[in-house]
Amino acid sequence: DAGVTQSPTHLIKTRGQHVTLRCSPISGHKSVSWYQQVLGQGPQFIFQYYEKEERGRGNFPDRFSARQFPNYSSELNVNALLLGDSALYLCASSLDRTGANVLTFGAGSRLTVL
Amino acid sequence: AQSVTQLDSQVPVFEEAPVELRCNYSSSVSVYLFWYVQYPNQGLQLLLKYLSGSTLVKGINGFEAEFNKSQTSFHLRKPSVHISDTAEYFCAVRGYGQNFVFGPGTRLSVLP
Numbered sequence: 001d002a003g004v005t006q007s008p009t010h011l012i013k014t015r016g017q018h019v020t021l022r023c024s025p026i027s028g029h030k031s032v033s034w035y036q037q038v039l040g041q042g043p044q045f046i047f048q049y050y051e052k053e054e055r056g057r058g059n060f061p062d063r064f065s066a067r068q069f070p071n072y073s074s075e076l077n078v079n080a081l082l083l084g085d086s087a088l089y090l091c092a093s094s095l096d097r098t099g100a101n102v103l104t105f106g107a108g109s110r111l112t113v114l
Numbered sequence: 115a116q117s118v119t120q121l122d123s124q125v126p127v128f129e130e131a132p133v134e135l136r137c138n139y140s141s142s143v144s145v146y147l148f149w150y151v152q153y154p155n156q157g158l159q160l161l162l163k164y165l166s167g168s169t170l171v172k173g174i175n176g177f178e179a180e181f182n183k184s185q186t187s188f189h190l191r192k193p194s195v196h197i198s199d200t201a202e203y204f205c206a207v208r209g210y211g212q213n214f215v216f217g218p219g220t221r222l223s224v225l226p
Contacts (some may be wrong), residue, residue, distance in 0.1 A: 004157075017120075026128075031216070033213065035216075040219075041218055041219070042118075042204050042216035042217050042218045043158070043204070043216045044216075045213045045214065045215070048213055056212075056213050058213070059131050062199070067210035090157055090158065090160075102148065102160050102163055103158075103159040103167075103214060105150075105159070106157050107155075107156055107157045108157050
């Protein structure tokens with residue numbers, strides 16, 4: 001079975017641009033979460049989506065948005081990119097949103113903002 | 115809200131020696147606890163989890179961790195490390211219905 005897949009794996013943008021990152025969860029998983037991992041730090045929670053609705057949001061500005069599609073895949077959008085947005089963006093899926101379910105992570109999308 | 119502290123940012127250890135990576139957490143509610151490992155240029159992989167029951171949990175690659183509620187700790191241990199264990203290790207906590215909170219990570223370097 002395929003794991004969590006993310007695209008693109010690497011991308012370079014300039015300040016002020018917009019970026020869209022994509023994630024396909026493990027088959028049967030209905031919850032998708034997004035994390036930002038700045039170099040040398042632990043992952044920071046951005047969003048959780050479950051059954052196509054936003055179920056949680058971390059402390060990130062409104063430039064960050066996301067959505068989940070009927071097939072449970074998800075997109076993370078970041079507008080007006082800043083240098084500080086450079087990071088590894090991780091998508092994780094789980095069966096549902098209860099605490100006992102573990103997160104299975106994708107390999108991430110590494111964003112560099114110049 | 116929950117928080118996680120990993121006091122050791124870097125832990126160097128010689129091959130075949132034992133290792134302990136420390137994790138402490140704070141929470142006002144009951145939590146589930148996890149350890150994840152991240153190899154270079156990869157995502158996070160689950161090592162082990164504590165949900166309930168026995169406080170000593172065993173995971174993959176010979177790792178184990180012990181939940182200590184009174185000390186709010188969940189330290190990770192391995193009796194004999196290998197070069198291939200060199201990676202970043204993250205402790206994480208999750209309250210029921212809440213989101214994962216990760217610690218800052220500990221970089222384990224296994225030396226020959």
